[in-house]
Amino acid sequence: MEQKIIIVGAGLTGSLLSIYLARRGFHVEVYERRPDMRTVGMSAGKSINLAISTRGIHALQQVGLAEKVLQKAIAMKGRLIHSVAGELNFQPYSKNEHEYINSISRRELNVMLMDEAEKFPNVRFHFHHRSTGINLQTGEVQFVDERTSTETTISGATVIGTDGSASAIRMEFLKTGFFNFSQQYEDYGYKELTIPAAAQGDFRMKKNALHIWPRGAYMMIALPNLEGDFTCTLFMSESKATPNLRDLDSGEKIRRFFEEVMPDALPNMPNVVEEYMHNPIGSLLTVKCSPWNVGGKALLMGDSAHAIVPFFGQGMNCGFEDCYYFDTLLEKHGNDWETLFTEFSALRKENADAIADLALENFVEMRDLVAHKDFMLKKKSEVLLEQRYPESFISKYSMVSFHRIPYSVAMKRGQIQDRVLMKICGTLETIEEFNVEDAFAQITQEFTKAGIEKNLTTR
Numbered sequence: 182m183e184q185k186i187i188i189v190g191a192g193l194t195g196s197l198l199s200i201y202l203a204r205r206g207f208h209v210e211v212y213e214r215r216p217d218m219r220t221v222g223m224s225a226g227k228s229i230n231l232a233i234s235t236r237g238i239h240a241l242q243q244v245g246l247a248e249k250v251l252q253k254a255i256a257m258k259g260r261l262i263h264s265v266a267g268e269l270n271f272q273p274y275s276k277n278e279h280e281y282i283n284s285i286s287r288r289e290l291n292v293m294l295m296d297e298a299e300k301f302p303n304v305r306f307h308f309h310h311r312s313t314g315i316n317l318q319t320g321e322v323q324f325v326d327e328r329t330s331t332e333t334t335i336s337g338a339t340v341i342g343t344d345g346s347a348s349a350i351r352m353e354f355l356k357t358g359f360f361n362f363s364q365q366y367e368d369y370g371y372k373e374l375t376i377p378a379a380a381q382g383d384f385r386m387k388k389n390a391l392h393i394w395p396r397g398a399y400m401m402i403a404l405p406n407l408e409g410d411f412t413c414t415l416f417m418s419e420s421k422a423t424p425n426l427r428d429l430d431s432g433e434k435i436r437r438f439f440e441e442v443m444p445d446a447l448p449n450m451p452n453v454v455e456e457y458m459h460n461p462i463g464s465l466l467t468v469k470c471s472p473w474n475v476g477g478k479a480l481l482m483g484d485s486a487h488a489i490v491p492f493f494g495q496g497m498n499c500g501f502e503d504c505y506y507f508d509t510l511l512e513k514h515g516n517d518w519e520t521l522f523t524e525f526s527a528l529r530k531e532n533a534d535a536i537a538d539l540a541l542e543n544f545v546e547m548r549d550l551v552a553h554k555d556f557m558l559k560k561k562s563e564v565l566l567e568q569r570y571p572e573s574f575i576s577k578y579s580m581v582s583f584h585r586i587p588y589s590v591a592m593k594r595g596q597i598q599d600r601v602l603m604k605i606c607g608t609l610e611t612i613e614e615f616n617v618e619d620a621f622a623q624i625t626q627e628f629t630k631a632g633i634e635k636n637l638t639t640r
């Protein structure tokens with residue numbers, strides 16, 4: 182089993198994967214374009230913090246890291262909706278106390294994973310090494326040392342590309358001519374801003390919540406950090422709609438925007454103008470492709486295989502779940518890479534596509550629906566259904582965030598449930614008017630029509 186595996190990209194997926202492979206005795210060489218974030222002050226990438234939930238936690242549990250990671254996380258028990266008038270509405274994520282999502286620093290998590298990986302004598306990280314391509318016939322990978330511009334070629338038993346949404350390894354797959362690829366850019370970008378801690382290091386807003394300022398076509402969210410601050414992310418049209426991120430190009434326009442649409446946030450954002458002017462606009466992409474492997478020579482995993490928009494908080498969770506399933510197939514197939522990679526792609530592709538679509542759908546929910554009466558009634562109706570029919574009904578949000586039900590199953594069931602419940606709730610004034618039995622009958626009728634089992638095997 183002492184074959185050499187090359188991993189390209191030491192982000193969240195690549196670093197966790199290196200641990201899984203090291204535990205099975207492989208010799209793992211991880212090549213990363215950036216410097217070592219443990220030794221230089223640099224951004225850890227796409228977002229300051231992110232939400233980890235059941236799927237990601239489960240994958241960490243398998244390598245004994247869940248507890249350690251969660252000690253550095255802050256529980257977010259529900260959404261706290263901020264209206265323009267400054268009214269607050271808390272919507273719990275679940276009726277069960279133990280079901281919540283967790284805010285964690287991306288840097289801290291990535292560092293923990295790399296530290297843990299390096300405890301294995303059979304794992305080595307090479308920083309400043311940018312892959313420029315792979316020869317898919319031989320499996321040789323080309324790298325440039327970003328400090329010296331020196332080029333090197335490395336080969337191993339196989340190569341796994343965890344080099345993110347703009348994957349260089351994937352570029353080579355495109356050239357084979359036997360590869361499907363789509364990249365969808367929404368006219369949405371994001372800006373990260375800060376609500377700093379109060380004088381004594383206290384949180385300026387409710388700590389254990391994911392804050393949302395839903396404004397129809399756009400929204401801001403805020404996730405808590407251990408230091409008492411919140412990282413805010415403003416998701417808005419990048420350039421085409423009004424308002425858009427690029428149009429806010431002066432201190433006056435930025436201030437006026439926040440005064441008008443998020444007046445309760447502005448007093449908590451003393452550096453908003455400087456941060457807005459300084460921080461880049463991030464882009465949001467959905468990447469779908471197949472197959473994820475070229476024989477047994479190379480495999481794509483994590484965002485390089487399936488980049489999704491962040492509105493369900495599942496991109497990393499899905500990448501971590503990839504690592505878990507990859508490991509179960511390692512158990513089954515050992516180093517028969519072609520069989521393993523082919524089965525892995527078949528198993529995960531349908532689910533990656535499903536969470537990509539669910540994430541796009543959830544943007545509408547977060548930026549718009551959460552503020553509407555029908556939606557709030559729907560949330561309450563879901564609690565009643567979950568209490569009454571625990572074997573058969575779990576809300577879409579819970580199936581995705583608090584269970585390990587395949588994403589494709591969660592999507593099929595969840596979309597039917599949502600459609601039926603939104604229709605019913607649109608006719609109600611209060612939740613007391615909701616008829617649980619009747620709603621359940623309508624849902625199961627739709628399940629039957631779609632060939633879906635009534636009962637659900639969970640977790």
Ligand SMILES: Cc1cc2nc3c(=O)[nH]c(=O)nc-3n(C[C@H](O)[C@H](O)[C@H](O)COP(=O)(O)OP(=O)(O)OC[C@H]3O[C@@H](n4cnc5c(N)ncnc54)[C@H](O)[C@@H]3O)c2cc1C
Nearest residue numbers: 190192193194214232312344345483484494495496497498
């Ligand atoms: C704003 C935002 C918020 C998000 N919030 C959440 C959330 O709450 N929950 C969640 O689960 N997910 C979230 N995500 C998604 C999550 O960030 C990604 O799914 C996750 O980072 C994917 O990990 P990865 O390791 O596959 O890719 P990446 O994190 O992109 O890592 C790729 C690594 O490869 C390196 N690399 C790239 N090119 C090369 C090359 N040519 N050679 C060598 N190395 C290379 C990069 O430097 C990087 O270290 C969010 C994403 C965004 C944009």
